[in-house]
Amino acid sequence: MAILKIGDKIKIENAVILAPMEDVTEMPFRRICKNFGADIVYSEFISSEALYRKVEKSIRKILFSEEERPIGIQIFGANDEPMVESAKIVETYNPDFIDINYGCWVKNVVKNNAGAAMLKNPKRMQELTKLVVESVELPVTVKTRLGWDRNSIIICEVAKRLEDVGIAALAIHCRTREEAHKGDADWSWIAKVKQEVSIPIILNGDVKTALDVERAFKETGCDGVMIGRAAIGNPFIFREAKEYLRTGQIPSPPTIRERIEICLQHLKLNIEYKGERLGIIEFRKFYSGYLKNLPNASKIRSQIVTSESYQEIADILYNYTEYIETYPSNKQKEEFNTVVDFN
Numbered sequence: 001m002a003i004l005k006i007g008d009k010i011k012i013e014n015a016v017i018l019a020p021m022e023d024v025t026e027m028p029f030r031r032i033c034k035n036f037g038a039d040i041v042y043s044e045f046i047s048s049e050a051l052y053r054k055v056e057k058s059i060r061k062i063l064f065s066e067e068e069r070p071i072g073i074q075i076f077g078a079n080d081e082p083m084v085e086s087a088k089i090v091e092t093y094n095p096d097f098i099d100i101n102y103g104c105w106v107k108n109v110v111k112n113n114a115g116a117a118m119l120k121n122p123k124r125m126q127e128l129t130k131l132v133v134e135s136v137e138l139p140v141t142v143k144t145r146l147g148w149d150r151n152s153i154i155i156c157e158v159a160k161r162l163e164d165v166g167i168a169a170l171a172i173h174c175r176t177r178e179e180a181h182k183g184d185a186d187w188s189w190i191a192k193v194k195q196e197v198s199i200p201i202i203l204n205g206d207v208k209t210a211l212d213v214e215r216a217f218k219e220t221g222c223d224g225v226m227i228g229r230a231a232i233g234n235p236f237i238f239r240e241a242k243e244y245l246r247t248g249q250i251p252s253p254p255t256i257r258e259r260i261e262i263c264l265q266h267l268k269l270n271i272e273y274k275g276e277r278l279g280i281i282e283f284r285k286f287y288s289g290y291l292k293n294l295p296n297a298s299k300i301r302s303q304i305v306t307s308e309s310y311q312e313i314a315d316i317l318y319n320y321t322e323y324i325e326t327y328p329s330n331k332q333k334e335e336f337n338t339v340v341d342f343n
């Protein structure tokens with residue numbers, strides 16, 4: 001059994017963790033994932049430059065609710081003063097740890113030498129991390145990738161450098177910057193890194209099912225497993241993974257009704273958090289997950305994305321649920337796929 005320790009306070013068996021994701025791991029979704037068993041959640045990445053300038057929208061991204069603990073707030077940047085000062089600002093909100101993003105591959109971040117750009121200069125990454133670690137009392141963790149490209153995989157060196165300056169854990173997205181989200185994540189690097197350092201190592205990349213979580217622990221000896229895309233609109237993956245790790249049994253998947261109910265609960269939280277208009281518009285990214293593989297899902301999705309009120313969306317989704325639940329056979333489900341028009 002793996003035990004993940006971060007600092008003095010976090011100690012979790014077989015930790016299954018929600019990955020930081022911009023515009024996704026906001027408070028509403030984090031709360032939902034926590035309820036389904038995510039052991040640790042992270043904020044989306046927050047610009048240190050924006051926090052340094054006290055940009056309200058960025059400050060708001062630090063906020064979390066007590067039920068989400070343990071939570072890491074993630075910052076990114078390339079410059080000493082904004083990184084140090086933003087870490088201090090984050091610390092005043094008292095999350096459980098501060099995470100530094102050295103893995104973001106997108107051009108706008110990398111062109112400013114932040115995110116995965118640091119993989120081109122591990123010495124600088126180490127120097128900057130040291131400054132942040134020394135400026136706060138909270139544990140500081142890092143999330144990064146294997147290297148800049150396949151010809152420059154430097155994750156073992158990076159792990160050693162970061163361990164030397166006192167980080168509390170390292171999450172590794174097992175791809176290079178050049179790969180972005182393409183190709184397969186290469187988990188074999190986790191075991192190699194584990195041989196080089198004694199800080200906790202969290203595996204990330206292509207963990208899509210409860211079976212993957214178990215395999216990741218078993219094959220690599222990692223201290224925690226982090227799930228990103230497979231959790232979007234599918235918070236049930238945390239319940240499935242935790243139960244499978246505990247009992248060796250794969251729990252039954254959520255019923256259609258549960259999926260719809262949790263989807264609506266999540267939507268409600270999003271509306272509370274952002275107001276009705278934005279809460280509804282910015283929720284669209286979640287529907288394909290909640291409705292995945294359900295009959296006629298794309299048709300339902302195209303109806304709800306034009307709806308402007310919670311009630312209208314709830315009515316469509318509950319009607320849809322009842323319709324499917326009362327359908328007795330697969331043959332009829334096929335029919336349903338082709339003939340039902342919800343308008």
Ligand SMILES: Cc1cc2nc3c(=O)[nH]c(=O)nc-3n(C[C@H](O)[C@H](O)[C@H](O)COP(=O)(O)O)c2cc1C
Pocket residue numbers: 019020021022023024043044045074101103104143173204205206207226227228229230
């Ligand atoms: C929509 C989206 C937003 C992301 N935003 C962040 C982010 O803010 N910080 C971060 O460290 N990684 C971010 N990532 C990367 C994920 O945390 C994770 O490393 C990556 O998706 C691989 O894990 P997966 O295969 O489980 O999705 C993002 C990924 C996605 C898909």
